[in-house]
Amino acid sequence: MKVTSLSTDQYLDLKRQFQLHKLPFKEDVDLSIHCSFKIGGVCPVVAEPESTEQILETLAIFQKLEIPWKILGGGTNVLISDHPNDLVVVRLSGAFKHFVELEEGVFKIGAATNTTPVFRQISLFGYTGAEFLSTIPGWTGGAVIQNAGCYGGELFDLLTEVEFLRDGEIFRLGPADIKHGYRTTEFLERKDSIILSIKMKLVKGTLSEIEESLKDKRDRRNSSQPKNKRSAGSMFKNPKIFDESQKEIKAWQLIDKSGLRGLYKGSAQISPEHCNFIVNTGGAKASDVAYLVEVVQEKVKKDSGVLLEREVEYFGSVP
Numbered sequence: 001m002k003v004t005s006l007s008t009d010q011y012l013d014l015k016r017q018f019q020l021h022k023l024p025f026k027e028d029v030d031l032s033i034h035c036s037f038k039i040g041g042v043c044p045v046v047a048e049p050e051s052t053e054q055i056l057e058t059l060a061i062f063q064k065l066e067i068p069w070k071i072l073g074g075g076t077n078v079l080i081s082d083h084p085n086d087l088v089v090v091r092l093s094g095a096f097k098h099f100v101e102l103e104e105g106v107f108k109i110g111a112a113t114n115t116t117p118v119f120r121q122i123s124l125f126g127y128t129g130a131e132f133l134s135t136i137p138g139w140t141g142g143a144v145i146q147n148a149g150c151y152g153g154e155l156f157d158l159l160t161e162v163e164f165l166r167d168g169e170i171f172r173l174g175p176a177d178i179k180h181g182y183r184t185t186e187f188l189e190r191k192d193s194i195i196l197s198i199k200m201k202l203v204k205g206t207l208s209e210i211e212e213s214l215k216d217k218r219d220r221r222n223s224s225q226p227k228n229k230r231s232a233g234s235m236f237k238n239p240k241i242f243d244e245s246q247k248e249i250k251a252w253q254l255i256d257k258s259g260l261r262g263l264y265k266g267s268a269q270i271s272p273e274h275c276n277f278i279v280n281t282g283g284a285k286a287s288d289v290a291y292l293v294e295v296v297q298e299k300v301k302k303d304s305g306v307l308l309e310r311e312v313e314y315f316g317s318v319p
């Protein structure tokens with residue numbers, strides 16, 4: 001794929017505008033430290049707006065200078081380009097990193113909060129129902145985008161409101177007014193909204209039972225996932241197909257059937273423990289992972305007639 005890098009002049013113009021408007025940004029950011037794969041190159045400019053006003057000003061500058069941009073959350077569902085110099089990355093900061101209990105059991109949670117500590121803390125306040133969210137890595141905004149879930153629960157079961165920015169306007173909608181389904185939402189389809197915060201109402205439970213539930217979910221997670229944490233979770237969606245006895249056939253079973261478990265390219269490997277995960281064994285490139293993705297798609301299609309759809313998003317140009 002041809003990569004159209006932004007020119008030095010474009011980045012200089014952008015930095016000048018950010019400085020003029022006193023907008024927070026960082027230069028030459030190694031994106032590999034901001035994602036769970038620990039893969040990705042250096043992005044010349046990363047915008048870090050701390051309020052909705054700053055987001056609007058930042059977007060206006062992008063529009064004026066015709067600069068493509070993309071928002072990054074916790075980086076746990078993306079494979080970041082080895083050369084992310086064809087876009088500017090936005091990472092929410094400041095006010096978006098906080099959560100607050102507005103009234104008994106009603107929480108407002110910023111999009112840039114880290115899900116694991118936030119939902120663990122809320123659970124340990126004695127509220128029940130959100131324990132499962134404490135085992136999903138990433139940030140709250142990213143969890144909204146794909147209606148993250150596990151162990152029979154999903155984020156949209158608990159939400160009472162999503163606050164988001166679209167076409168320069170702020171919307172506050174309840175889950176019934178937002179298209180969503182299993183691991184998908186209209187935000188994922190449209191890609192034109194910035195999630196700012198969510199509201200959620202939880203009920204009180206028994207602390208000892210909540211602690212037990214947190215431990216149970218953490219144990220299940222630890223026993224079912226590769227020990228190597230440098231991955232983006234499941235690489236492919238389950239294809240929703242069934243065997244003769246109507247049992248669901250999972251993506252990992254098709255990959256296993258094609259004999260691809262443990263396959264290496266460079267330092268990227270199809271996990272020997274959970275073959276729907278691709279892991280970075282140290283120093284892997286995005287191009288190595290992309291190569292393995294192609295091998296899986298081609299071989300599984302040839303052997304089982306199924307084209308596995310990628311779950312992890314390519315961020316910037318990945319070959």
Ligand SMILES: Cc1cc2nc3c(=O)[nH]c(=O)nc-3n(C[C@H](O)[C@H](O)[C@H](O)COP(=O)(O)OP(=O)(O)OC[C@H]3O[C@@H](n4cnc5c(N)ncnc54)[C@H](O)[C@@H]3O)c2cc1C
Nearest residue numbers: 073074075076077138139141142143148149150195232233
């Ligand atoms: C080990 C492991 C286990 C996992 N297990 C699960 C699981 O059990 N269940 C599950 O659902 N997922 C799971 N995931 C996937 C991932 O954790 C979730 O999808 C997570 O919610 C993504 O959040 P993030 O902040 O990391 O998003 P990112 O990876 O940063 O971004 C993902 C997408 O969301 C967009 N985005 C991020 N923030 C915003 C925002 N504020 N506004 C608009 N767009 C935004 C990005 O542009 C990108 O398109 C797992 C991942 C790993 C690494």
